[in-house]
Amino acid sequence: MTSSPKTYNRTAISLHWLVALGIAGTLSLGFYMSDLPFSPAKLQYYSWHKWAGVTIFALALFRLLWRAIHGAPAAPAGMPAWQHAAAEWTHRLLYVLMLAIPLSGWLMSSAKGFQTVYFGVLPIPDLIGKDPELGHSLTELHELLNFGMLGLVLMHAGAAFKHHLIDRDDVLARMLPFLKKS
Amino acid sequence: MKLHSAALALGLLVSLSAGAAEYSQLLADKSALGFTYKQMNVPVEGSFKRFKAQLAFDPAQPAKASAAFDIEVASIDVGSAEGNGEVGGKLWFNTAAFPTARFVSSAVKPLGNSRFEVAGKLSIKGRTQDVVAPVSFKQDGANGVFEGVLPIKRADFGIGEGMWADFGTVANEVQIRFRLVAAAKK
Numbered sequence: 001m002t003s004s005p006k007t008y009n010r011t012a013i014s015l016h017w018l019v020a021l022g023i024a025g026t027l028s029l030g031f032y033m034s035d036l037p038f039s040p041a042k043l044q045y046y047s048w049h050k051w052a053g054v055t056i057f058a059l060a061l062f063r064l065l066w067r068a069i070h071g072a073p074a075a076p077a078g079m080p081a082w083q084h085a086a087a088e089w090t091h092r093l094l095y096v097l098m099l100a101i102p103l104s105g106w107l108m109s110s111a112k113g114f115q116t117v118y119f120g121v122l123p124i125p126d127l128i129g130k131d132p133e134l135g136h137s138l139t140e141l142h143e144l145l146n147f148g149m150l151g152l153v154l155m156h157a158g159a160a161f162k163h164h165l166i167d168r169d170d171v172l173a174r175m176l177p178f179l180k181k182s
Numbered sequence: 183m184k185l186h187s188a189a190l191a192l193g194l195l196v197s198l199s200a201g202a203a204e205y206s207q208l209l210a211d212k213s214a215l216g217f218t219y220k221q222m223n224v225p226v227e228g229s230f231k232r233f234k235a236q237l238a239f240d241p242a243q244p245a246k247a248s249a250a251f252d253i254e255v256a257s258i259d260v261g262s263a264e265g266n267g268e269v270g271g272k273l274w275f276n277t278a279a280f281p282t283a284r285f286v287s288s289a290v291k292p293l294g295n296s297r298f299e300v301a302g303k304l305s306i307k308g309r310t311q312d313v314v315a316p317v318s319f320k321q322d323g324a325n326g327v328f329e330g331v332l333p334i335k336r337a338d339f340g341i342g343e344g345m346w347a348d349f350g351t352v353a354n355e356v357q358i359r360f361r362l363v364a365a366a367k368k
Contacts, residue, residue, distance in 0.1 A: 038268045040351040047222040113226065113261050120223035132263070 004074040007174050012070065015063045016175055019056060019098065023153070026052040027146055050109060050116045053102040054124065060098035076169040083159075090156055097149045104142040111135035203366030205326035208235040212325070212363035215253065219336075220353040232257035237364050239326060241319065244298055247290040253283040255306075273343045280307045296320060300330070306339040315358075325363050332358040 008016070026049055033045040075084055109116050110126035112135040117123045128134065163171035164179070173179040216229040232254040239247040256277045260269050270277040287302035296319045304313045317330035335354045336342050342352055 038264055040345055040348065043222055043351045047224070114221075115224050117222070117224045 004071050007073050007177075009070060012063070012066060012072075013175055013177070015059060015066065019059050019063065022052060022056045022059065023098070023149065026056060027149065030146065047117075047120065050105065051119050053105050054116065054118050057099060057102035060095065060102075063098075064095060073174055076163075076167070076171060086155075087159065090152055090159070093148075094152050094156060097145055097152065101142065101145045101149060104138055104145055108135055108138035108142050111138050204238055204240045205364040206237050206239070206367045207365040208237060209325065209363045209365055210234075214359075214361045216359045218357045218359065220355070222351055223353075226261045228258065228260040230254070230257050231259065235362065235364075237362075239319070239328070239364070241296075241321075241326075244292045244319075245290055247287070247298075247300075249285070249287040249300065249302070251283075251285040253285075255281055255283050273346055274341055275307055283307075285313075304332075304334065304339075307341060309339045311338050322363070325365050328360070328362040328364070330360055332360070334358060 029045060029049050029052070033042055033049060036042045036045070075087060106116055106124065107128055110128050111131045113130040113132075115123055115126055160172045160175070163169050164173070170180070210233075213233075214229065215233050216227060218225055218227055220226070230253050234252045236250045237248075239249075255275045256270055258266070258269055258275065260266055269275055272279075283304070283306040285302055285304045287300050289301045291299040291301070293299055293316075298317045298319065299314055300317050301312070301314045303310050305311075311334070313332060313334065315330045315332035317328050320327050320329075334356050336352075336356050337347070337349075337354050341356075346352060
């Protein structure tokens with residue numbers, strides 16, 4: 001990693017919000033579609049959800065690469081050590097889940113006997129064969145990881161608002177440049 | 183060596199006697215009747231667990247062969263528990279009104295090289311269509327093995343009506359795949 005820059009560059013900011021939007025949409029669709037009665041629309045939603053998941057996985061990988069090359073700005077001076085640690089681990093876990101959730105979804109789909117075909121065009125190989133019992137376990141794992149994501153995102157957003165409204169530092173403005181006071 | 187040549191001789195004898203025999207008894211536990219379809223362009227495998235057949239196939243007289251199948255439609259597995267819960271309903275197979283699908287052969291044309299073209303009538307959900315299936319035959323010990331793929335269009339049989347009639351999610355084309363193992367009548 002290079003020495004920390006003062007702020008996030010435009011690519012990092014765009015990727016952050018793109019993935020945030022993607023996660024919000026895909027996660028909501030996931031919870032919505034799973035309780036729907038069987039219908040063509042439901043089958044479509046499942047495919048869209050999988051395509052979105054593959055996209056988020058690819059974007060998350062690209063973000064990690066981008067971050068490794070360009071670095072991320074340091075935390076504001078004088079931030080307590082526990083907040084440092086909390087921020088560090090929240091970010092790490094967010095990245096872990098951005099990769100683990102699509103992976104678990106892909107495996108779960110294979111175990112249920114449905115290959116993932118990206119945009120209905122690009123078949124993604126099945127790593128595991130059809131196994132309904134494993135499919136059930138992976139479904140529960142996928143759901144559990146998503147509740148973890150929901151919790152982490154709440155912490156992440158809550159901390160950002162706390163920095164902006166209580167600490168009145170530039171942590172949120174680094175990701176939302178229009179908030180900058182200058 | 184002696185044992186080996188004895189086994190060879192026995193094998194030859196078995197295949198000779200089998201060659202003269204007529205394959206007529208379907209070995210259900212060795213046979214499989216499956217199908218492949220596409221759902222959102224994703225290939226999905228399904229199968230029928232229970233079916234009966236009356237077969238008559240003499241490799242020496244293939245043109246005289248005949249086949250008739252009765253398939254218990256409710257024994258279908260479309261590849262997912264959720265799909266299986268739906269597929270017996272009126273929009274799909276309506277198994278309450280049409281519990282049995284049937285294929286009856288009308289003509290068998292030898293194509294050479296143990297390949298045949300089997301023409302016949304396929305009835306599903308009360309609708310009958312003329313179909314032609316390429317079938318290959320091979321001997322497996324004392325048994326005869328018939329394999330083939332029969333492409334059909336689900337709409338021809340009204341499989342998937344109403345909201346499912348559109349082919350955008352579930353494709354019209356369905357490949358029926360069969361591997362039938364039959365014993366020779368002694």
